[in-house]
Amino acid sequence: MSPSPPRVLPLVLQVEHLRRIFSKLNPDLDPQRIDWDITGKGPLDPTAPYSENHQNMENAYPQYKWFETSKDRAETKEQAIEEYADFLDYLLGLAVIPEAREEMKPVLEKALSDYKYRTERDIEKTTLRKTVKKLEEQLLEAKRTGKTQTEIIKKEIPKIKKETERPKIPKPRLLPPPPETCPIEGTHLSLLTRIPVKGPVRLTEEEESFRQAMHLPTLTEEITWIDVPPTLKVWVCEAPTPHYFERSADGRLIQRTQEYLYKKILREAAKLRKITAPLPTLPSIGLPPTHRPTPPVVLSFQRWLRQIKNMYFTEYAKLSEEGRKNMRDEYEKWVSNNIRGLFK
Numbered sequence: 001m002s003p004s005p006p007r008v009l010p011l012v013l014q015v016e017h018l019r020r021i022f023s024k025l026n027p028d029l030d031p032q033r034i035d036w037d038i039t040g041k042g043p044l045d046p047t048a049p050y051s052e053n054h055q056n057m058e059n060a061y062p063q064y065k066w067f068e069t070s071k072d073r074a075e076t077k078e079q080a081i082e083e084y085a086d087f088l089d090y091l092l093g094l095a096v097i098p099e100a101r102e103e104m105k106p107v108l109e110k111a112l113s114d115y116k117y118r119t120e121r122d123i124e125k126t127t128l129r130k131t132v133k134k135l136e137e138q139l140l141e142a143k144r145t146g147k148t149q150t151e152i153i154k155k156e157i158p159k160i161k162k163e164t165e166r167p168k169i170p171k172p173r174l175l176p177p178p179p180e181t182c183p184i185e186g187t188h189l190s191l192l193t194r195i196p197v198k199g200p201v202r203l204t205e206e207e208e209s210f211r212q213a214m215h216l217p218t219l220t221e222e223i224t225w226i227d228v229p230p231t232l233k234v235w236v237c238e239a240p241t242p243h244y245f246e247r248s249a250d251g252r253l254i255q256r257t258q259e260y261l262y263k264k265i266l267r268e269a270a271k272l273r274k275i276t277a278p279l280p281t282l283p284s285i286g287l288p289p290t291h292r293p294t295p296p297v298v299l300s301f302q303r304w305l306r307q308i309k310n311m312y313f314t315e316y317a318k319l320s321e322e323g324r325k326n327m328r329d330e331y332e333k334w335v336s337n338n339i340r341g342l343f344k
C-alpha cells in the first residue's frame with residue numbers, strides 16, 4: 001500500500017479564494033499590490049493547506065484585513081494545527097518504518113508543539129514545514145526503493161530539532177504606515193530603488209563634475225536608469241505616465257520631476273561618496289563623455305504580464321498549455337528585442 005498524505009487544496013484554488021476574501025474585506029484596495037506568487041517564492045507556501053496560507057497572508061500583510069472576525073481567525077488557526085497534526089500522524093504511521101517510529105515520535109511531537117507555538121504567536125511556519133516535508137520525501141523515496149530509513153532519520157532529526165528548539169522571538173506586530181496612494185489619480189505608490197531619466201538635461205558645472213566622478217552615463221533620449229541612493233526616498237505611482245514624489249519632514253507628498261530627482265541624486269550620491277566640487281575653472285563643455293552601456297531594462301515575466309499584457313498571473317495559470325507557451329514565447333521575444341534595443 002502506498003502511503004498518501006492528507007490532501008492539500010491546489011494553490012491556484014487557494015489563491016482564488018484568498019483574492020475573493022481580500023477584495024471583500026478590503027473593497028477599496030487593489031489586489032494587485034499583494035504578492036500572489038504560487039511558486040513558493042512569496043508568502044504563499046504551495047505545500048501548505050489553505051488554513052495555513054490564510055495566516056501566511058495575514059502575517060505578510062498585517063496592514064490589511066484578512067479575517068471577518070477574530071473568531072474566524074481563531075478557528076482558522078485551530079484548523080491549521082489540526083491539519084498539521086494529521087500530517088504528522090500520517091508521517092509517523094505510514095511513511096516511517098515500524099522500527100524507526102520510537103525514535104521519530106518525540107521529534108514529531110516537538111514539531112507539532114513548535115507549530116502550535118508559532119501559530120498562536122503569528123510567527124512564520126514555512127521553514128519548519130519545509131524541513132519536515134523534506135524528511136517525508138526522503139522517507140518515501142527510501143520506502144519505494146527498499147533502502148533503509150535509519151540513515152535518513154539520523155541525518156534529518158537534528159535539523160528538525162534545531163528548527164524546533166529555538167523558536168524565533170516573535171516580532172512585535174508593528175503596523176507599517178497605512179498604504180499611500182497618488183494624490184493625482186489615486187493609484188498605489190511604491191518606493192523606488194532606481195528612476196528612469198531621459199536627456200537632454202542641462203547640468204551645472206558642479207553637477208557635471210559629480211556625474212563624471214561617479215562614472216554615470218550622459219543622458220540621451222533613451223531612458224537611463226539611475227540608482228536612488230539609500231538616503232533618498234522616491235515614490236512612484238502606477239499611472240501610465242507615472243508621477244514621482246518625495247516626502248516632506250511632516251510626511252506630505254511633494255511631486256518632483258525626473259530631472260529634479262536626477263540632479264538631486266547626483267548631489268546626494270556625491271555627498272555620500274565624499275566627492276567634492278572641483279575648482280570652478282573646470283570647463284563644463286567639451287568634456288569627453290564617459291560612455292558606459294546602461295543595464296538592460298528587463299521586466300520579470302509576472303511584471304510583463306501585468307504591465308504589457310494587463311493580465312494577472314493567476315489568469316495566465318488558467319490558460320491552456322498551448323496558451324501559456326505562446327505567452328512565454330511572446331515574452332522571450334519581447335525581452336530579446338528590448339535588450340537589443342538598449343545596446344544598439
Ligand SMILES: [Zn+2]
Binds near residue numbers: 185186242
Ligand atoms: Zn499618479
